[in-house]
Amino acid sequence: MKYPCPKCEQPGISLKNKYRLGYMQDTHCEHCDARISANPWFLVPFSLIYMWALAICAFLYMFEGAGAMVIVYAVGAWLLIDALNVMLIPMKEMGGYGPNAT
Numbered sequence: 280m281k282y283p284c285p286k287c288e289q290p291g292i293s294l295k296n297k298y299r300l301g302y303m304q305d306t307h308c309e310h311c312d313a314r315i316s317a318n319p320w321f322l323v324p325f326s327l328i329y330m331w332a333l334a335i336c337a338f339l340y341m342f343e344g345a346g347a348m349v350i351v352y353a354v355g356a357w358l359l360i361d362a363l364n365v366m367l368i369p370m371k372e373m374g375g376y377g378p379n380a381t
């Protein structure tokens with residue numbers, strides 16, 4: 280399964296590379312070699328959600344005595360956010376200047 284490139288619209292982005300984009304990495308389209316990144320306007324709120332989930336789990340661990348179950352919650356929350364990250368964050372070509380730039 281591959282994701283369509285925002286430039287050439289061919290399925291040139293692998294799931295693994297799409298996942299990496301969610302961690303502020305970049306990648307290249309296998310078809311047109313465009314340099315692709317995640318849309319930063321979506322990446323910023325997602326970074327906050329990651330931190331928020333970790334903060335909640337750390338709080339429970341330290342103050343609520345929830346113990347080792349918190350680690351299970353943290354991993355579950357992290358995987359869920361990762362899945363949303365891959366599904367929801369749109370990609371864009373790096374170095375482009377607006378929708379009409381080629």
Ligand SMILES: [Zn+2]
Binds near residue numbers: 284309
């Ligand atoms: Zn492409």
